[in-house]
Every structure is written in structure tokens, then in C-alpha cells.
Amino acid sequence: MKNIQTLKGFRDFLPQEVRKRNYVLSKLKNVFEMYGFEPLETPVLEYEELLNGKYGDEGDKLMYKFEDLGKRKVAMRYDQTVPLARVMSQYQLPLPFKRYQMQNVWRADNTQKGRYREFLQCDIDTIGSNSLISDAEIIACTLKAYESLGFTSIKILINDKAVFGELSIRAIAIIDKLKKIGQEAVLQELVKTNNAKDLADAKNILDKITRTEPTKIISEIQNVLQTMGIDEKKVIFTPSLARGLDYYTGSIIEVECDEYPYGSLGGGGRYDNLIGMFSGKKIPAVGFAFGFDRTIEAMDSLHLFPLDLEQTTKVLVTIFSSELTSESLKLVTMLRDSGISSEIYQEEASKIEKQVKYANQKSIPYVVIIGPEENDKNVVTLRDMSTGKQESLSVQKLIHALASK
RNA sequence: GUGGUUGUAGUUCAAAAGUAGAACGCCUGCCUGUGGAGCAGGAGGUAGCGGGAGCGUUACCCGUCAGCCACCCCA
Numbered sequence: 001m002k003n004i005q006t007l008k009g010f011r012d013f014l015p016q017e018v019r020k021r022n023y024v025l026s027k028l029k030n031v032f033e034m035y036g037f038e039p040l041e042t043p044v045l046e047y048e049e050l051l052n053g054k055y056g057d058e059g060d061k062l063m064y065k066f067e068d069l070g071k072r073k074v075a076m077r078y079d080q081t082v083p084l085a086r087v088m089s090q091y092q093l094p095l096p097f098k099r100y101q102m103q104n105v106w107r108a109d110n111t112q113k114g115r116y117r118e119f120l121q122c123d124i125d126t127i128g129s130n131s132l133i134s135d136a137e138i139i140a141c142t143l144k145a146y147e148s149l150g151f152t153s154i155k156i157l158i159n160d161k162a163v164f165g166e167l168s169i170r171a172i173a174i175i176d177k178l179k180k181i182g183q184e185a186v187l188q189e190l191v192k193t194n195n196a197k198d199l200a201d202a203k204n205i206l207d208k209i210t211r212t213e214p215t216k217i218i219s220e221i222q223n224v225l226q227t228m229g230i231d232e233k234k235v236i237f238t239p240s241l242a243r244g245l246d247y248y249t250g251s252i253i254e255v256e257c258d259e260y261p262y263g264s265l266g267g268g269g270r271y272d273n274l275i276g277m278f279s280g281k282k283i284p285a286v287g288f289a290f291g292f293d294r295t296i297e298a299m300d301s302l303h304l305f306p307l308d309l310e311q312t313t314k315v316l317v318t319i320f321s322s323e324l325t326s327e328s329l330k331l332v333t334m335l336r337d338s339g340i341s342s343e344i345y346q347e348e349a350s351k352i353e354k355q356v357k358y359a360n361q362k363s364i365p366y367v368v369i370i371g372p373e374e375n376d377k378n379v380v381t382l383r384d385m386s387t388g389k390q391e392s393l394s395v396q397k398l399i400h401a402l403a404s405k
Numbered sequence: 406g407u408g409g410u411u412g413u414a415g416u417u418c419a420a421a422a423g424u425a426g427a428a429c430g431c432c433u434g435c436c437u438g439u440g441g442a443g444c445a446g447g448a449g450g451u452a453g454c455g456g457g458a459g460c461g462u463u464a465c466c467c468g469u470c471a472g473c474c475a476c477c478c479c480a
Contacts, residue, residue, distance in 0.1 A: 005453085265480095291480045371438055381439090
């Protein structure tokens with residue numbers, strides 16, 4: 001094997017990145033649970049038959065499929081909604097069922113900025129409720145989630161599928177691009193695709209959409225949000241918004257951030273015809289999907305990650321010499337037993353210089369040295385790496401000092 | 406799936422059709438018990454992989470793999 005590399009669209013996450021991802025995950029999880037969403041996980045593999053045809057022609061092409069060792073035709077999780085639909089028909093869960101799910105999905109799509117073949121989806125969905133309170137709660141929870149990550153200028157764009165009336169899906173998809181490609185391009189494309197007779201006709205169609213007043217659904221959702229104390233300026237009615245998806249049946253929402261103008265951070269809406277696909281019943285649903293990778297990218301560029309994410313080890317215990325190895329080993333064990341995350345240097349015959357340097361490189365904030373002098377006096381030296389100050393302490397005092405830092 | 410672009414030391418990048426350099430990083434020493442600065446040395450590349458044209462190439466052509474960007478679509 002000469003090619004040492006990962007598969008196209010698949011990534012390694014080095015420690016620093018994993019810490020960031022875990023940080024975001026735990027924040028999201030806290031907020032989701034605060035709003036009453038429960039965790040759900042489903043298998044990576046499903047029967048191919050179960051997923052086939054659920055994502056359109058495009059989806060069938062992009063799905064990872066293969067035969068397992070028992071000759072079963074299987075497919076890898078392509079999204080979290082179809083598995084959710086399966087779960088809803090396989091178990092009798094009390095409705096409305098509110099769940100969050102944060103698992104990898106796989107799509108053999110071409111890669112691009114922020115787009116990978118293996119990526120994490122973070123979904124919240126409420127199944128089984130027609131109430132607009134469900135829609136509003138999804139929005140409220142979404143806003144709260146982004147706020148908890150430190151975003152200050154998050155906006156929710158909201159629309160109602162009904163705004164588009166009888167317009168073709170193709171035309172809707174073009175109008176959805178208004179913000180991205182501009183009015184002129186939209187008009188031209190409408191004509192080019194025969195969705196409008198000429199430019200004037202296209203202008204008419206577009207104007208009719210963009211001048212729409214908020215529908216009843218929108219107003220009601222906004223009322224609920226207002227009662228919940230959410231700033232109405234954060235939820236903006238945007239009649240051209242469609243998200244390119246044809247499965248939405250009511251509200252459509254998208255999250256944007258002013259300081260991060262590279263596309264939406266996530267999207268969702270109401271989809272009443274999807275969850276019942278296996279049971280044949282109509283089961284209402286509304287949800288939101290967080291664009292995890294893009295959210296991380298945005299947080300990076302806005303410097304929203306706390307600095308102390310970098311290192312969890314609090315102290316490095318050095319080994320002064322082979323005669324004193326056991327002293328260091330005993331100490332590191334005591335520190336760990338006291339709940340202090342500690343590391344012992346792994347090469348016995350290394351100079352102290354090298355060991356301290358190692359702590360510096362790994363941003364370990366404290367270093368403990370036990371040399372002959374310390375050992376004679378039954379103390380240890382604690383070095384604060386940020387200030388360079390050192391003090392002599394008994395082991396008890398050391399544990400106490402580190403525990404409070 | 407389509408199109409563009411890139412692939413040279415750990416990293417970021419140079420040069421030049423005739424077998425490669427810098428910066429940063431790394432290692433060693435100045436500093437025989439201590440990091441982040443400085444100085445002096447040092448290690449490290451058969452140029453993604455395969456094929457072709459050519460006296461000869463890492464440099465040209467083709468394929469492949471991968472990265473980046475865009476379209477389609479979407480997270």
C-alpha cells in the first residue's frame with residue numbers, strides 16, 4: 001500500500017478538532033434536552049430496500065450500497081429522517097415524539113467546500129403534532145442552540161410552502177436562488193427553463209412571490225415565538241425561501257449568520273408526508289437539521305471556541321532519573337486518584353529540558369518535578385507554565401493546589 | 406454526474422527541460438535540574454501513483470488517486 005491517505009470525502013479528526021466537535025455536540029445536546037427532545041440512534045446499515053427510492057433518483061445514485069457477508073443487500077445511513085420514519089412505524093411511541101439524533105451519514109456526492117462524503121447530521125424533529133407550537137418550538141430551540149454556541153447575530157428565515165401556490169418545483173428552486181445569484185439571473189433562468197414566457201412574465205412571477213404578505217401560518221408561528229419572548233427581528237419572513245426541497249408541506253426555515261456569509265448554517269421545516277411512508281398513515285412532522293461542519297467553520301472564523309479546549313491534561317509529572325521513576329509514578333497515580341488529569345513523561349532517560357518542552361508544546365499548564373533535592377525534603381516542585389513561577393509543596397498541598405486550579 | 410485548478414522536504418511555498426532550494430517546524434549544542442527569545446550547527450525529498458513523447462525531466466502529454474473551487478444537489 002503506497003497511498004497513505006483517506007478516501008475522498010472522508011476525514012481524520014486530530015485531537016484539537018475532535019475537542020471542538022465534542023464541544024459543539026455537548027452544547028447542542030444540552031439545549032435539545034432543555035427543550036424536551038430525547039436522544040435516538042439508529043444503525044449505520046439498513047436494508048437497501050428500505051432506503052431505495054426514498055431520496056429520489058439522485059439519492060439512489062449517491063447511496064453507499066453493498067452486499068454483506070450474508071448476501072443481504074444493505075445500504076449505509078443516508079439521512080436520519082427515513083430511519084426515523086422506520087422507527088416510528090416499528091415501535092409504538094407516545095406522540096408527539098420529540099427526538100434529537102446526531103450521527104454520521106454517508107453520501108457518495110462530489111466533495112466541495114463544507115461538503116464531505118461522511119458527515120455528521122444533527123437533527124431535531126417533533127413527530128405527530130399538527131400544532132404550530134411545534135414549529136415555533138423547533139425555531140426557538142434552534143435559536144437557543146446557536147446562542148449557546150456564542151453566535152450573536154443569528155437570523156431565522158422563514159417561509160410557508162403555500163406562498164408558492166401552483167408553481168412548478170423547478171421554478172421554486174430557481175426562485176430560491178434569488179439571494180445567491182440575484183434577480184437578473186433568476187429572471188433569465190425562469191425564461192430559459194420555460195417557467196416564464198419572457199422576462200416580463202418572469203418578473204411578474206417573481207414579484208408576486210416576493211411581495212407576498214406573511215401567511216396565516218407564519219403569523220401564528222410568529223405570535224407563539226413572541227409570547228415565548230423571542231425577538232421578532234430574529235425571525236424574518238422570506239417569501240423566496242424554498243431550500244430546494246420538495247418535501248416540505250408547511251413552514252420552511254433556514255438559519256443565517258450576518259458575520260458568516262458563506263451560506264446557511266442549517267435548515268428545516270414541516271414535512272407531513274414523510275414519516276408515514278412505512279405505515280401508510282399521514283403523520284405530521286416538523287424538524288431542523290444543523291449543518292455541523294459549517295457551524296464549526298463559522299465558529300472558527302468568529303473565534304467562538306473557548307481557549308481552554310486545547311488541553312485537558314492539567315499537569316505533566318516529569319521523571320528526573322531512573323532512580324526517581326517510582327516517585328513520579330506514585331505521584332501521578334495519586335494525582336489521578338484525586339481527579340486531576342495528569343500525564344507522566346514516557347521516556348525515563350530524558351533531560352528535564354526536553355520534558356518541560358514537551359509540556360509547553362502540548363500546552364499542559366503545570367509541570368511537576370521530583371529531583372534528588374525534592375526527594376530529600378519530601379516535597380515536589382510545581383511549575384506554572386504560563387508564568388514560569390515555581391514553588392515547593394508537599395504532595396498534599398500539591399493536590400490541593402492543582403484541584404483548585 | 407459535469408467543469409476548472411492544484412499535487413515538490415513534517416508544514417507553507419520557490420526555482421529550473423539536464424537529477425531540487427527557502428522559511429517555519431524538528432533534532433543537537435551554547436544552558437552538566439527546567440519550555441516559550443537569541444546564536445551556531447544538523448537531520449529530512451528517487452518531486453502522489455502509473456504510463457507515454459523526448460538524448461534526458463519533478464517540469465510536456467494521457468490515465469488514476471487526492472486536495473481546492475464552482476455547477477447539479479444538498480448538510
